Amino acid sequence: MKLIALVVSTKHAEVAIRRLIELHLLHSYAKVHRAGHYVYLPLVSVPSDALLPPYRIDSFDFEELPQRRTIKDILGYTPSFDAIGNIAILPANSPDPPAEAEAILSTQKNIHGVFQSIAPVSGEFRTRILTHIKGECRTKVKYQEYGLVYELDVAQVYFTPRLATEHHRIAGKVVSGVVVDMFAGIGPFSIPIAKKNPNTTVIAIDKNRNAVQYLKQNIKRNKTKNVCAVIADSMMLPLECNIASHLIMNLPHSAHQFLDEALRIIKNEGIIYYYDITAEDDLYQTSIQEMQTHAAESGCSIDVISQHVVRSYSPHHYNICIEARVHNLTFKDN
Template sequence: MKRQCIKIPKKKGESARRVLLDFEILDNSVKIGSDETFLYLPLSREPLSHELADLPEEAELAEFDFEPQERKPTHGDLLGFNPAYELIGDIALLEDPDLDSQKALKIAAALLRTQPNIKTVVKPLTPVIGEFRIREFEVIAGERRTETVHREYGCRYKVDLSRAYFTPRLSTERSRILSRVQEGDTVVDMFAGVGPYSILLAKSKKPSKVIAIDKNPDAVHYLKENISLNSVKNIEAIEGDAREEAKRFAGTADHVIMNLPHSAHEFLDSAVLLTKPGGVIYYYGITPEADLFESSVGFIRKAAENAGRKIEILEKRVVRSYAPYQYNICIEARVI
C-alpha cells in the first residue's frame, strides 16, 4: 500500500526513526521499507515544519509501497465492540460516565492486554466543573495515578487530570492556530491550562512572545514544568485572572486565544482590550445546532463596539461534536 514516508540513507535511519517515534508519527501498521541504499519510514500524518527540521538533513519526503504488518488482536476483537475512550499519555480515559463497574473492568482489562502503551485506565466521576475546569476520576485498572506525560506534535505535556483540564481532541485545532501565527507576532493565551496551545506556538519559534495565563494554580504549576520540559524561552507563564492581566498587556496581542468554551463570552471585553489593531481573536464556544455561530458573532461584535472598534469575521468552523445537538465551535475575528 502506497504511503507518505521519510526516505533516508540507511546509515541515518535509526536516528530518523527515533525522531519519528518521539513525535509519534511513525506508522506501525506497515513494515519499514528498504532498498540497497535507503530506508523508507512510513508516516501516520504529514510532519509539521519544526518536526521535519529535527530530522537528519538527508531526510526527504517521499512515497513508498509498504507491506502491511501482521495484525494482532485488538481490544475490539476481545470485547466484541469498540469502547469510546480518550488516550492522554499512557492513561486511557473511558468516556461513558455511566458504565457499570463490571463493564468498565472488562474494557480496562482488554485495553491493558492489547495496548502496551496504556498503563492506567480511568473513568470520570463528574463532568468538567468549577472555575478551574477539573473533573474527579476513578482509577479502574493499572497504575494508581492520574498524572501522565502526553506527547503531541513533538511537544510533551505533563498533567494531572484531576488537577488541570487537558484534552488531546484539540490537537488539530492547535496545529491550525500555529499555521496562522507569523514570525515576530505576540500571542496571548487567556486560559492556557498546562500549555498545549502556548508551548506548541512558542516551540515553533514563530512568535516573539507568548503570554500564557491561567487562574488555576495547579495548571500553572504544570505549565511551568512543561515550559522547562520543552526547553522554550519565549513564553511567560502567569497565574492570574485573565481580566486583570489584560489591563497589563492592553493593545499588544496579534493573536488572542480564548479556549474557555463554556464561558469565553464573559471575557470578550478583555480580549478586545488585549488585541492590537488588525489582531485576531480565536473564540471558542459550545453552541446548539440551531444557533452554531450567530449569537457568538453577536457577542464578539458587541464587545468590539463597547471599545469603539469593529470586527471582521475571518472564519467560522465546527471543531467537534460536544454532546447531542451541541458543538464546540471556533470563530476567528479580526479586531480593527
C-alpha cells in the same frame, strides 16, 4: 499485504496514529512502515477527516503482523476513551468500565492504567473527577504532541488530546508579535506557538496554580524561553491595553464572559481565536453576534476571517473556532 496508506511526516505520525485509532481506520494486522522522513500508516479505508495532520494517500505493500485480539474482538464494540500518555480515561457514560479497562490494558501495550471520569469537566479549573478502574493508579503523566513533550497531572489540570491538530494549526497562524493565551493550562497552544515562532512573545495565563506549575516545567522542558507564564484571573488581566497581536480564547461555554477584557488588550488589527460549543443548527451565528455586541460596546468592530468545526463534542453539538480581526481601537484609553 497491499493496502491503502496514509503517508505523513515523522513529526506528524503520533498525532495521525492517535486520530486514526479514534476513527477506527488504522489497520491492525499490518505493520507501520518508516521510510526516511515519512511514515506509512496502513488504512482500513480512506479517511474524510479534516482533523488529521497534512497527509497524502498512497498504496503500499505492508508487512503483515500476526493477528491479535482487538478491543472490539473482546467487547464486541470499541469504547470511547482518551489516551493521555500511558493512561486511558473512560467517559462517565461507559457501559461497562471494568470490562473496558481490562480490554484496553490487554490490547494497548502503551497504556498502564485506566480511569473513568465520573462527571463532566467542571469547576473553576475545568478538572475531571476521576475514579481508578484498573492498572497503575497514578494520574501524573508525560504526553507527546507534534514532537513536544508535556508533563501534567490529569486530576489537577484540564487537558484533552483531541485538540492536537488545532494546537498545531494555530501555531502555524502566528508569525510575530505578542500572543496572549488567556486560558493556557499546561501550554498546548502557547508552547507550539513559541517553538515555531521564536520572534513572538507569548504571555500564557491561567488561574489554576497547578496548571501554571506544569506550564513552567513544560516551558523549560521544550526550551521555549519566549513564553511568560502568569497566574492570573483572565476577567482582570495584569496587562496594558492594546498589547496583543493575537489572542487565544479557548474556554468553550464561557469565553463570552471574558470578551470585554479580551477587547481591552487586543491591538487594532489584532486577531482573536474564539472557541465555543454550539448546536449543529446554529454553529456560528449566535457566537459571532455575541462577539459583535461586545465589540460595539467596547468601541470597535470585528471582521470574521474564518470559522470552522474543531471536533464533535456531543450528539448534535460541536466545538468551533471563530477567527476574527478587531478594528478601530486607536481611540481607546491607554
